[in-house]
Amino acid sequence: MNQYQYKKPRAWNRTKRKDLVVDVFFYMLLIAISMTCLLPFIHIFAKSVSREAYVIANKIFLVPKGINFDAYRKVLQDTSIVRSLYVSVIVTVSFTAIGTLLTISAAYALSRVQLKGRKIMTFLIMFSMYFTAGTIPDYLLMNDLHMLDTWWCMILPLSFAAYNFLIMKNNFKASIPDSLIESALIDGASHFKILSYIVVPLSKPIIATISLFYAVGRWNAYSDALFYIKQRVDLRPLQLKLYYLVVAASESFKAEGGLTAGQITNPEVLKASCIIFATLPIICIYPFIQKYFVQGTMIGAVKG
């Protein structure tokens, strides 16, 4: 006993010291990894606000030199970029509103057990998620519906997503007690009333999550616009505009729209300011929406 008591502190100290070393290592490692997510933005931001000469001489790393906002003024003067931002905002807002409304109503209706045909309708929705017709039949459908080169081709086709429906249905099932809805029904409330006065107010977090899923997904996607928007240059959303400006022209910058005129001619600076311009909306709201995304992903992982 005596011997044990005597030995214990030494062992504890050794573990403690080893623990500390491991901890420091993990902290350093995490800082290093997370910096790969942060430093590119700082670098590109630094490029975008530095004087052109420094950028051309490859002198800009993380600290801007000769700070000026000419490049941003240039971006904002380019009407086609501002227009594409406007297109993106309109499309994202209407897409999110339609998608969220459809998802709420379908999720509520299909979470009611007494509804006949519930299984077949759920199956149809889920089937459409696992087996898609593909790019070309979708494209031809848009053509047949005369939706190519219109606002609608970016708003309607994807606006009811099976995955989001599944998340919301699971959440309704788990968080809203059946007895509550049943008693409201007995009291004579209609389903519309129950939905708008009981279910929606009780499900604000999940509705926020789903609408953010829709909004961020729509904001970031560019392939459908690439397929469907051909002639109407004024209907290009921001990401597609950015694709033509930054990526497609990445090796030899073909200046588009008004970017050629003016003092700043270096493509690197302009590209950097375009990237920051397009990323800023996401980065600004990102810290606030992150937790909703995490919740949504966890509900999505628990399938029903």
Added chain:
Amino acid sequence: MLKSEIEVGYGLNKQKKKNRYLRYLQRDWQLYVLMVLPMLFILVFRFLPYSGLSIAFKDYKVAKGYAGSSWVGFSIFHKVFGKRDFGQALTNTLLLNILDLVFGFPMPIILALILNEIKNRYFKSIMQTLLYLPHFLSWVIIGGIGYSMFSVSSGVVNVLIKNAGHSPIPFLQENTWWLISYVLIGVWQSMGWGTIIYLAAITGVNSELYEAARVDGAGRLKQCIHVTLPCIRSTIVTLLIMNLGKLMGGSFERVFALANAKATQYTTTIPVLVYRWGIESGKFSEATALGLFQSVIGLTLVVAADLIAKRLGEDGLI
């Protein structure tokens, strides 16, 4: 409402069977009204395109329309399978997905285990916020950042390499390097977000298990290997199988945003080829057949993955 429910209960005898559906409609008409628009969207935008799949078996001419074009059986598929581009696209699709799986799959697990070792809550949440960020950016922006970082002449990474006295590396302009960069950028984009599910699974581990392990003298590494990993095993297996089901998939946006004229060997994947054939050159039948081939194999893989998962006693996906 309740009254009609009782009636339905009594009305189960055969004479009233016809009336039953009418009753359901009467009782739940509001729910059906709620379903009208969602089902309309699904039928129009998801199921109507299935009819367009028929042109994979037809010699489709835009002027003749679906009905006017003549049936040609599987000859379009024969033509597609015979093309050199097809073999390349198939190999590339599988190659990119397998590399993604090999390098991208373990990363979130490792990262989640490391994050789990961090005791300081604030530090941990700051790290998580930073790590999740790339998930929220579009591939166009990531592509733009990629070129800004890795281009030979002015990319900051190559500037640093040149300053250190080495010759620059064509990260995105040479085939093999492009492949490496593509995979690394993908891993970078998804690693942080992937930790969420594992962290949730780790939170669910019974803390008594750790105590018992500590009493038995297990250190942190041993606790991780013998407690944490076995406890999140089912999550890992389920996600692995899910990812195996996606082997024939392919992100059009990711490849397209990183592709350039200098490194083209690996950028022809099936979705890219569908785009080039169909939308750029108007060969709708070939492109549809190619897309259908991918969808069918993809669906088969998903169903197989689901069966395997269930056979192993894990939760399925469907």
